[in-house]
Ligand code: MLT
Ligand code: MN
């Protein structure tokens with residue numbers, strides 16, 4: 078199984094179009110040692126297969142496809158290596174790219190939970206709009222842990238569990254979470270049984286998620302904010318990270334403390350990194366602290382073979 082990170086930044090990307098924080102300004106000017114990053118997405122394929130499951134459809138998907146020749150095979154006049162899409166929530170940074178796939182010649186297979194399908198039918202009716210183009214072949218994504226597979230993506234199995242995080246702002250249940258608003262996705266190699274757990278939006282520590290992380294060979298988890306009040310301290314928002322569904326990395330009860338409890342052999346990677354997060358600066362003390370804990374930071378183009 079091969080996981081290819083297409084976009085490792087949170088919503089807004091890095092640098093963000095309108096942001097002049099130290100990091101966005103520094104990466105734009107070339108004065109900060111940091112990689113630019115596109116918005117949150119990855120793709121996965123089995124060892125035997127040519128085609129990929131796209132996990133989340135980023136607003137940056139066209140640039141991501143251009144940067145990833147494997148997603149653009151040439152087996153016919155029109156072709157794509159994307160066999161289907163799995164959505165882990167209905168957020169803008171994970172769904173807007175669906176519009177960019179509208180030129181398909183057949184309905185786009187989309188796997189999402191019931192609450193996400195509702196949000197994408199009412200609050201933000203992407204699935205309806207796509208009905209006027211290629212259409213969507215919607216599959217019900219189970220949140221009871223049962224395994225599923227995508228046609229055209231042999232050699233990978235998936236299972237999902239509901240997460241404590243946040244539905245999109247336009248969701249009727251933004252403040253009354255329901256199971257399936259957000260999921261953590263386990264990808265399982267069909268041959269070896271090796272597992273990768275992916276959760277770019279993870280708001281709180283709980284037993285089921287902990288068990289899923291513990292059984293994974295690699296975890297690719299919420300790297301949005303270093304501190305809970307990061308956006309408040311910079312004057313960009315009045316909301317804490319936790320209140321919008323993202324557990325900060327530092328401090329008591331944070332992600333680093335949690336990852337430290339996993340087996341030493343588990344590969345630990347942060348993804349969905351906000352442009353304000355100091356871990357993007359490769360020379361920052363925060364990045365050095367991650368390194369001391371054996372924690373990596375995902376980058377666009379990173380591949381994880383399991
Ligand atoms: C999130 O991860 O909290 C959202 O994607 C934020 C956003 O809409 O950019
Ligand atoms: Mn996001």
Ligand code: ZN
Pocket residue numbers: 093096097098099100101102352353
């Ligand atoms: Zn910024």
